Amino acid sequence: MAKKEYDTFCDDPTTLGEGKVVIAIRELTPDNPRKKYLTRYVEAVISKEPEKMPDADILWLRWQRGRLHPKPWAIKVQAEKGEFLA
Numbered sequence: 336m337a338k339k340e341y342d343t344f345c346d347d348p349t350t351l352g353e354g355k356v357v358i359a360i361r362e363l364t365p366d367n368p369r370k371k372y373l374t375r376y377v378e379a380v381i382s383k384e385p386e387k388m389p390d391a392d393i394l395w396l397r398w399q400r401g402r403l404h405p406k407p408w409a410i411k412v413q414a415e416k417g418e419f420l421a
Contacts, residue, residue, distance in 0.1 A: 376416035
């Protein structure tokens with residue numbers, strides 16, 4: 336099974352933390368293309384070192400203006416917390 340890819344907006348990765356977090360993510364590889372870019376809150380375990388979580392999915396960090404950070408993180412979604420309402 337292919338890994339899913341997500342992204343989140345974060346200007347300073349040191350404020351994101353590692354381990355168990357509640358985070359807003361967008362799924363970049365949805366089963367339903369109409370749901371692409373649906374932002375939702377999830378409870379997840381994340382790591383800046385993907386090699387420590389080989390069975391995890393991929394989490395891309397983006398600066399607020401959309402530019403990607405150079406190295407992806409790892410994420411394991413534990414539970415859905417709901418949609419992000421702007």
